[in-house]
Amino acid sequence: MTAVLFDFSGTLFRIESAESWLRAVLQETGLALPEGELAEAARALEEAGALPGGAAPVALPEEFAGVWAVRDESAALHRAAYTGLSRRVALPDPALHDALYDRHMTPAAWSPYPDAAQVLRTLRERGIGVGVVSNIGWDLRPVFREHGLDEFVDAYVLSYEHGVQKPDPRLFSVACAELDVDPRRVLMVGDSRPADGGAAALGCRVHFVDHLPVTQRPDALLPVLDLVG
Known part of the structure; x- marks a missing residue:
């Protein structure tokens, strides 16, 4: 990946x-x-x-x-x-x-999951590109900056900025283009099978996590590090 x-x-x-x-x-x-x-x-x-x-x-x-x-x-x-x-x-x-x-x-109003910083930092250290692809109606970049995670993100692809929302493959395609990567060598991580599963149409591998409170999900993102190899 x-x-x-x-x-x-x-x-x-x-x-x-x-x-x-x-x-x-x-x-x-x-x-x-x-x-x-x-x-x-x-x-x-x-x-x-x-x-x-x-x-x-x-x-x-x-x-x-x-x-x-x-x-x-x-x-x-x-x-x-x-x-x-x-x-x-x-x-x-x-x-x-x-x-x-x-x-x-x-x-x-937002809290990062406990393992988010570790996973994003490790991906950066390994030279793996990171994109955020979100169905949203506002600019989430300040949330990442305030919580110290913006430095680990290479591209933000937000539905309201493109007029298209997941699971439409076009949104994932924009992200892959901004990162200059082949979709077949990309992992999409999300909590919604109907929405995030749309990345599979491009050939991306998809991995799902549960949408739980931060206190109930301390380490669900860590397997991502094994999946990218």
Whole structure:
């Protein structure tokens, strides 16, 4: 293998919990909810699928089906999809819905998996190219910079910047071109079989990890080092 492509959310990084997300925004805006109401609102937001990088909607309303299917193709669609779902949950101030969306784009909302730095650093030491291929509606580069991982990434290929989302092979093809590598000598690592599995259409080898909280997945990325040889 001459390069490894990584998914972002659920693979290298994990978003904070819905309760942490809501609590942080309430503190930033100077609003407060009793603990019981805060926990209930966080649960409702999670069930609605309002936290990008979090759980999918338990039941996707029909009126959101169209924008949900293409939400990662532009920044506007991404915001519309997630704030639309968020607004199905009553909060003490309507402005909180946009504030919540803005919060999830901050480095503080994300934590790298415990073994991410070790794996990325080792790949760099071995001369293996590294790309990040993500279905996303915003620029995740500051997250990598803030957590000290940007120096190990050679290329970022983000769906909203190209108007196409995984599993479309074109997104993986862009990544391979930016790294100047043959797809048949590339490993794609992700947590979504439907999305990340699209790399197989180009001849890439695909390896999956589980989308778990960082405390429950300390070393799932380490096998990548054996797979690249």
